[in-house]
Amino acid sequence: MSHRSFVWLCLLPLAVVTAAFFLLPMARLVVTGAGGPQGLAGYLAILVEPRYRVTLINTVLLAAATTIVTLIVATIAGMFLQRHRFPGRAVLIAMLTFPLAFPGVVVGFMIILLAGRQGLIGDFSNRLFGEKLVFAYSIYGLFLGYLYFSIPRVILTVMAAVQKLDVGLEEAARSLGAGPWAVQRDVVLPALAPAFVASGAIAFATAMGAFGTAFTLATNIDVLPMLIYTEFTLAANLSISAALSVGLGIITWFILALARSFSGSAVAAAG
Amino acid sequence: MSAEAGHGASVRIEACGKTFADGTHALEPATLDIASGETLVLLGPSGCGKTTMLRIIAGLEAPDAGGRVLFDGKDMTAVPIERRNVGMVFQSYALFPNMTVADNIGYGLKIRGMPDKERAARVAELVTLTNISGLENRRIDQLSGGQRQRVALARAVAIRPGILLLDEPLTALDAALRDRLRGELNRLLRALGITTIYVTHDQSEAMELGDRIVVMQKGAIAQIGTPREIYFTPRSRFVAEFIGAANIVEAAVEDGHLVLPGGRQPIHCDGDMPAAVAMIRPETIHVAAARSASLSGTIDSVSFIGDRQRLVVSGASSRLLTVDAPNTVQARPGERIGLSISPDAVRLLPPEN
Numbered sequence: 001m002s003h004r005s006f007v008w009l010c011l012l013p014l015a016v017v018t019a020a021f022f023l024l025p026m027a028r029l030v031v032t033g034a035g036g037p038q039g040l041a042g043y044l045a046i047l048v049e050p051r052y053r054v055t056l057i058n059t060v061l062l063a064a065a066t067t068i069v070t071l072i073v074a075t076i077a078g079m080f081l082q083r084h085r086f087p088g089r090a091v092l093i094a095m096l097t098f099p100l101a102f103p104g105v106v107v108g109f110m111i112i113l114l115a116g117r118q119g120l121i122g123d124f125s126n127r128l129f130g131e132k133l134v135f136a137y138s139i140y141g142l143f144l145g146y147l148y149f150s151i152p153r154v155i156l157t158v159m160a161a162v163q164k165l166d167v168g169l170e171e172a173a174r175s176l177g178a179g180p181w182a183v184q185r186d187v188v189l190p191a192l193a194p195a196f197v198a199s200g201a202i203a204f205a206t207a208m209g210a211f212g213t214a215f216t217l218a219t220n221i222d223v224l225p226m227l228i229y230t231e232f233t234l235a236a237n238l239s240i241s242a243a244l245s246v247g248l249g250i251i252t253w254f255i256l257a258l259a260r261s262f263s264g265s266a267v268a269a270a271g
Numbered sequence: 272m273s274a275e276a277g278h279g280a281s282v283r284i285e286a287c288g289k290t291f292a293d294g295t296h297a298l299e300p301a302t303l304d305i306a307s308g309e310t311l312v313l314l315g316p317s318g319c320g321k322t323t324m325l326r327i328i329a330g331l332e333a334p335d336a337g338g339r340v341l342f343d344g345k346d347m348t349a350v351p352i353e354r355r356n357v358g359m360v361f362q363s364y365a366l367f368p369n370m371t372v373a374d375n376i377g378y379g380l381k382i383r384g385m386p387d388k389e390r391a392a393r394v395a396e397l398v399t400l401t402n403i404s405g406l407e408n409r410r411i412d413q414l415s416g417g418q419r420q421r422v423a424l425a426r427a428v429a430i431r432p433g434i435l436l437l438d439e440p441l442t443a444l445d446a447a448l449r450d451r452l453r454g455e456l457n458r459l460l461r462a463l464g465i466t467t468i469y470v471t472h473d474q475s476e477a478m479e480l481g482d483r484i485v486v487m488q489k490g491a492i493a494q495i496g497t498p499r500e501i502y503f504t505p506r507s508r509f510v511a512e513f514i515g516a517a518n519i520v521e522a523a524v525e526d527g528h529l530v531l532p533g534g535r536q537p538i539h540c541d542g543d544m545p546a547a548v549a550m551i552r553p554e555t556i557h558v559a560a561a562r563s564a565s566l567s568g569t570i571d572s573v574s575f576i577g578d579r580q581r582l583v584v585s586g587a588s589s590r591l592l593t594v595d596a597p598n599t600v601q602a603r604p605g606e607r608i609g610l611s612i613s614p615d616a617v618r619l620l621p622p623e624n
Contacts, residue, residue, distance in 0.1 A: 177379050
């Protein structure tokens with residue numbers, strides 16, 4: 001056996017796996033999406049049909065809001081955790097990154113325990129104002145759930161980036177007269193930008209496509225993964241759910257690709 | 272360049288020590304006066320406390336309780352670095368990677384709210400002064416090491432600081448470039464007239480740049496003096512060996528002579544001492560005929576360096592003696608030679624404690 005054919009033989013399993021579990025289903029999905037009564041126009045329906053369009057916009061807004069709030073919270077926390085040494089720091093970091101271990105169902109369950117009908121927040125507001133505050137079963141509950149599992153990832157990324165930050169840059173800026181805010185604005189945040197883009201893209205992709213949390217909270221939340229699920233299982237609308245799937249995939253892929261071209265480093269999808 | 276000159280602040284550090292959180296004494300309480308416009312070099316091996324002292328002056332570290340830092344007689348101890356008006360050049364240069372060369376140089380001026388037009392003029396002035404014309408719009412990662420060094424210096428000087436602090440600014444460069452930039456830096460510092468505090472572990476840098484040198488050892492000041500004083504009259508064995516090449520000779524002193532295995536060397540000393548330590552610089556030892564000299568030994572090795580040759584001589588002292596001889600002297604290993612040393616060239620050092 002020649003060296004070359006040996007290499008090809010080694011690549012065979014990869015080729016089989018790629019074809020069987022990636023290329024074929026993707027192709028099938030794309031074909032199915034165009035297989036409805038409207039044909040290729042089925043894809044257009046995602047944008048034209050008000051229900052689909054609203055859901056699409058909702059999902060993107062939810063993902064964007066999750067990303068922005070996650071970045072703000074996680075950057076401040078990550079910077080503090082990386083720069084300060086105090087008793088209990090290791091425990092705190094372990095706790096903050098704990099949600100990484102949970103599947104979406106558990107996160108959803110925790111949101112219900114927090115903001116559901118028997119939730120902590122409801123109890124508390126009932127005692128204070130005589131009214132139960134319940135928002136677990138809405139898009140706000142979902143937002144909270146996504147925050148919960150996006151923050152740990154971003155904190156870890158930001159901490160790694162802060163660690164690599166040259167303290168000399170901040171000292172140089174200060175020596176030139178820059179106060180604390182100016183140092184953050186002109187030196188620290190620009191240096192952390194690649195980390196923001198990379199971890200923000202992951203947070204966005206996760207919030208776009210995560211299903212477990214949404215499904216646990218309620219089946220009538222207007223987000224794309226839920227819509228795909230209901231179209232598929234309840235309405236048996238195969239072509240529309242396929243078209244929606246492709247649309248979701250393209251948006252997420254586009255964001256990740258954009259992030260990759262900005263940061264240059266590998267950005268892996270997650271969720 | 273005359274517009275630049277003569278606005279250096281005087282610096283006084285008073286009983287400034289530094290103990291880090293983990294209990295290490297980086298700096299024993301030290302007091303030091305630096306005159307306006309003076310270039311003071313803090314010299315010593317790594318870990319001697321020189322950078323800590325610089326950072327205390329800069330305001331990047333606070334001295335232990337009781338220590339004070341004064342600029343022009345004004346207590347600056349509690350003033351943060353951003354309000355001390357010091358220019359600082361870091362060993363890593365710490366140039367902002369997200370800004371162009373011009374933006375780096377102009378950053379301190381922008382922070383001070385200088386109008387764009389004025390700022391551009393000042394940046395142009397510094398670009399010329401530091402010889403980096405044409406690089407204004409480059410990104411930092413497009414610059415060579417020497418260019419980065421110049422940008423860092425221009426950025427620090429742009430704000431017209433009262434004090435310029437340089438932390439091993441040439442260490443990151445290769446030897447040839449370092450020598451060239453050292454000369455340039457020297458001319459620039461003289462022209463600017465800013466009070467300059469320069470940290471280095473390189474004694475030749477210290478000699479060329481410093482009006483005075485502070486030699487530091489293990490967190491304490493070992494000696495303060497002009498380059499000549501430090502070189503010719505070191506106060507300790509550490510200083511003698513750290514600055515230039517030095518032969519350290521341990522011997523008894525009897526009526527004005529060092530008693531050595533290879534003979535008796537006259538020195539300036541009246542009393543007798545059973546165990547004295549003396550320093551003799553290699554270039555002060557002259558090769559003479561073995562018979563006529565009061566001190567003699569055997570050549571162990573000869574290294575031809577070009578402008579001179581370095582002989583290692585055994586048998587003269589209890590240790591090997593290094594002798595810098597003119598390159599015209601004929602010397603072969605194994606030969607017996609005489610050594611003539613002027614009494615002025617032998618410096619007695621205080622015994623180590």
